[in-house]
Amino acid sequence: MTDTLRIENLHVSVEGKQILRGVNLEIKKGETHALMGPNGSGKSTLGLVIMGHPKYEVTEGAIYFNGENITEREVDERARMGLFYAFQRPVAIPGVKLADFLRHASSNVRNPNRKEGEELIPMREFRKELKGKMEQLRMDPDFARRYVNDGFSGGEMKRAEILQLAMLQPKIAILDETDSGLDADAVRLASQSIAEIGREKMGLLIITHHDKLLEHNPPQFTHVILGGRIVETGGAELADELHTQGYDRIRRMYPDAAQQNEALESKQPQAVG
Numbered sequence: 001m002t003d004t005l006r007i008e009n010l011h012v013s014v015e016g017k018q019i020l021r022g023v024n025l026e027i028k029k030g031e032t033h034a035l036m037g038p039n040g041s042g043k044s045t046l047g048l049v050i051m052g053h054p055k056y057e058v059t060e061g062a063i064y065f066n067g068e069n070i071t072e073r074e075v076d077e078r079a080r081m082g083l084f085y086a087f088q089r090p091v092a093i094p095g096v097k098l099a100d101f102l103r104h105a106s107s108n109v110r111n112p113n114r115k116e117g118e119e120l121i122p123m124r125e126f127r128k129e130l131k132g133k134m135e136q137l138r139m140d141p142d143f144a145r146r147y148v149n150d151g152f153s154g155g156e157m158k159r160a161e162i163l164q165l166a167m168l169q170p171k172i173a174i175l176d177e178t179d180s181g182l183d184a185d186a187v188r189l190a191s192q193s194i195a196e197i198g199r200e201k202m203g204l205l206i207i208t209h210h211d212k213l214l215e216h217n218p219p220q221f222t223h224v225i226l227g228g229r230i231v232e233t234g235g236a237e238l239a240d241e242l243h244t245q246g247y248d249r250i251r252r253m254y255p256d257a258a259q260q261n262e263a264l265e266s267k268q269p270q271a272v273g
């Protein structure tokens with residue numbers, strides 16, 4: 001079966017405020033989807049709710065992975081099933097080396113029933129694999145000896161995220177890049193690395209305002225979200241249009257959604273991470 005994430009009529013609230021209003025989306029292995037939309041339209045919310053962030057309440061609709069309803073599943077279970085979410089601003093884990101973190105996470109993904117304290121991937125095997133991936137991504141081996149995201153620059157956080165992607169080989173990956181504050185070179189490098197990892201091996205949902213992130217990963221599908229609804233879906237040309245011309249046409253064509261977007265934005269945007 002082709003790995004498939006399917007989102008049906010998803011309505012989501014946070015702190016009693018409705019954010020998503022009936023999102024439908026299907027992502028299959030090998031497909032690259034771009035999710036674009038103005039500030040406060042619900043992009044990060046969609047990513048976080050797919051991953052199971054407890055703060056977001058699904059009030060209607062469901063999320064299916066390979067036919068199974070995962071709407072009520074815990075974050076950890078979703079990760080073990082092969083879902084991956086790269087945060088805009090990932091948390092630091094001082095004291096935990098990136099390599100150790102990756103060995104644990106990879107062991108859980110490869111053996112989804114693994115309990116804490118149970119056997120990890122053998123060290124030799126893991127080291128060999130890590131070395132290979134780091135060479136492929138032209139990363140300094142010392143990087144994996146640093147503590148996870150501790151004192152990392154924006155670019156280094158992105159590199160750590162890409163390494164996770166390469167090592168964990170998720171089935172569906174959501175990359176939330178919205179305002180990560182990277183310079184153009186770092187974004188281009190990230191784009192190239194994603195392509196090198198082999199995006200054909202996974203389903204990708206890229207949330208971005210940067211055209212550079214799509215440079216090496218042109219989307220087969222571009223979705224525009226406004227006021228918590230996907231109002232338009234097109235191909236790579238739609239992403240190009242939005243990058244060059246912005247959202248004026250979209251706002252004019254979908255005035256109700258535009259109004260809902262404005263109403264949300266005026267209520268102090270504050271996505272959780």
Ligand SMILES: Nc1ncnc2c1ncn2[C@@H]1O[C@H](COP(=O)(O)OP(=O)(O)OP(=O)(O)O)[C@@H](O)[C@H]1O
Nearest residue numbers: 039040041042043044045178264268269270271272
């Ligand atoms: N944890 C939260 N608490 C309160 N409101 C929230 C929370 N998360 C999101 N929101 C609201 O939901 C709306 C959508 O936020 P979201 O972060 O999903 O938008 P976005 O499209 O990712 O925006 P941006 O492009 O600015 O990152 C925001 O306007 C905000 O008011």
